[in-house]
Amino acid sequence: MTDKRTDKPKPNPVVLPDDACPTCGATMRVQKSTLGLPINGEEILVPDAPHLGCPTCGEVVLRLEDAQRLREAAIAQYRTAHRLFAGHEIRALRDHHGLTQGELAQLLRLGANTLSRWESGRNVQSASMDVLLHLLRDVPGTLEYLRRQVA
Ligand SMILES: [Zn+2]
Structure with a gap:
């Protein structure tokens, strides 16, 4: 798609270095x-x-990498605070039952990429979905029950 208006040069474009403050233009510093x-x-x-x-x-x-690290750290803290399965624990549970991400997603009626995001720490399961995962780990027969529900 071409938009003729965007082809026109804008007058007096502002040039800022990458580390310039977007609010006042001063040089920003890396800090924690x-x-x-x-x-x-x-x-x-x-x-x-x-x-x-x-x-x-x-x-x-x-920065983009800061935002990604912040989100992953916040998710890890959230999981610890609410005693939710960590990503590697979800993967171990899935491997224990011999399920692919797609198969477990289907049993739990999740989107195709949801388990990948949980296991990698890019997203986190809800507390109620975590209960289902604990049932799958701790209550014998749960996998068979879930399979009957989707059959
Ligand atoms: Zn500033």
């Missing part, structure tokens, strides 16, 4: 401090989270 991120609606505070900080106006900017 506690940052908050909502996980399943709950604010999780992650200590020592790296980011760019503006010494002049206090603006905080997350």
